[in-house]
Amino acid sequence: MSVVEAPAAGGPQLEQVRRLVTAIPGPRSLELAARRAQALPAGIVSGQPVFAAAAGGGVLVDVDGNSFIDFGSGIAVTSVGNSASRVVERAVEQLRQFTHTCFLVNPYEGYVEVCEALNRLTPGDHVKRTALFNSGAEAVENAVKYARAATGRPGVVVFDHAYHGRTLLTMAMTAKNNPYKKDFGPFTAEVHRAPMAYPFRAPGGRERAAEQAMAALRDLVDVQVGADQIACVVIEPIQGEGGFIVPPEGFLPAVAEFCRERGILFVADEVQTGFARTGDMFASEHEGLAPDLITTAKGLAGGLPLAAVTGRAEIMDAVHPGGIGGTYSGNPAACAAALGVIETIEAEGLVERARVIGDRFLARLTGIADGNPVIGDVRGRGAMIAVELVRPGTTEPDPAAVAQVIRYCQERGLLVLSAGTYGNVLRFLPPLVMPEHLLAEGLDILTEAFATL
Known part of the structure; x- marks a missing residue:
C-alpha cells in the first residue's frame, strides 16, 4: 500500500493508496450519520456507510481519513476521475x-x-x-x-x-x-x-x-x-x-x-x-x-x-x-x-483504457468463478462488469452473499456496488483513470471476499 501515484486526469492530488486508519465507519462518519438521521427523510438511503471528504484518480477519502479504492465511480458518473483537472x-x-x-x-x-x-x-x-x-x-x-x-x-x-x-x-x-x-x-x-x-x-x-x-x-x-x-x-x-x-x-x-x-x-x-x-x-x-x-x-x-x-x-x-x-x-x-x-x-485514450480494465476484471473473475459455485454468471463489457450470485447448484438469487461481499470489501477499504432485479448482482464501475496497482489490489480483495462465501 506504499505506492504513490497522481491521478492520470488530474484533480485532487491524492495519494493513490488504500489506507485504513479507523474502524469502518469511523467516528466522524458515525457522527454525521446521526445528524443525517435527524435531518433527512427515511426514504433517502446510501449504499456506503462512510461520508466522503475528497476523491480523485482511483480513490475516495472519507471524513475520518480512510482512503478507499473506488470500484463504483458514483454509479458511472466520475468515469474520467473525480474532480478531473x-x-x-x-x-x-x-x-x-x-x-x-x-x-x-x-x-x-x-x-x-x-x-x-x-x-x-x-x-x-x-x-x-x-x-x-x-x-x-x-x-x-x-x-x-x-x-x-x-x-x-x-x-x-x-x-x-x-x-x-x-x-x-x-x-x-x-x-x-x-x-x-x-x-x-x-x-x-x-x-x-x-x-x-x-x-x-x-x-x-x-x-x-x-x-x-x-x-x-x-x-x-x-x-x-x-x-x-x-x-x-x-x-x-x-x-x-x-x-x-x-x-x-x-x-x-x-x-x-x-x-x-x-x-x-x-x-x-x-x-x-x-x-x-x-x-x-x-x-x-x-x-x-x-x-x-x-x-x-x-x-x-x-x-x-x-x-x-x-x-x-x-x-x-x-x-x-x-x-x-x-x-x-x-x-x-x-x-x-x-x-x-x-x-x-x-x-487520455479512455475508450481503450476501459477495454483494458474489462480484460483485467473478466480474467480474474472468471478464474474465481471456476472454483466458486456461488458465482452463477460473470458478464459485462469494458469497465462495466458484474457477477451474479446464486445458491450453489441453482439459479436461485443469493442477495445475502452480495451483502457479505460488500461488507467484507468495505471493511478492507474497497467500495463496490450491488444491482439486479433480485438484488444478487455485484457490479464494478471503476474510474477509467484508476492506476494499475489499485486495480490489482482491489481485485485481490475481491478474491479474498469470494473465498469467504
Missing part, C-alpha cells in the same frame, strides 16, 4: 463568468458546443440535433415526448429488468417495484413491457435467449398492442440497475430492424453505458447500431447534473417551438464540465 478548470472558469441565465432566456455558447460534440460523437452519420436536460430520467422522458410528437403514436415498449428513472413516466418504464415504484402509483398508461434477452435466465437456455425474446416482442407489438400504436422501443444496450445484463450478439440489431420495419423509433438509453464506459464511446457502437434517439447523462459532465437527448434531425425538429426545455437544463457550468469530460476521454 480539465473538468474542474473549465467549470471554474465558467463559474467566474456567470452561473446561470436560463438558456430559454439568454442562450450561451457552451450549450451549443456540447450539442455539437454529441452530434459528432453519437453513433450514425445522419444529421442530428441535441437537447440538454438535468438528469437521465428527464432525458428518457423527453425522448418519449420527441418520439410521440414525431410519430403521432402514444405507445412505448420497454423490457423486463429495465431501469429508466424515477419520474412518473420513467417509473412506469422501470421494471423493478421495490424500491423504485412501491407506493407511488398509479403510473402512466401506454407503457408496454416485453421479456429481455437475459442469457443466464433464459427459459430455453442461452442459445435461445435472443430468439425467444424476439418472438415475445413480435407478439406484444403486432398482436396485443398493434404496431401502429407504438411510438418507440426504449432499451438499454446493457441493462444497468437490472444487473448489467448483456443481451446476446444480434439481439439489439434485430430489435432495431424490427422497429424500422414498423415505423417505430429505436431509442437507446445510454445513461449508464455512455462515455467510454463499455470500451466504446457508446455501447450501441459495439454492434454498429445507429439509434433514432439516444439518451445520455451520468458520465457526461463528470459529476455535474447534465443529460441529453440526441437524435435524427427530423425527429428532434418535430416538436413545436417552446415545447421542450427547463429552467436549469444545460446549466453553463455543467456544459463546461461536459466539454472537459469529452476532452479528457479523447486526450
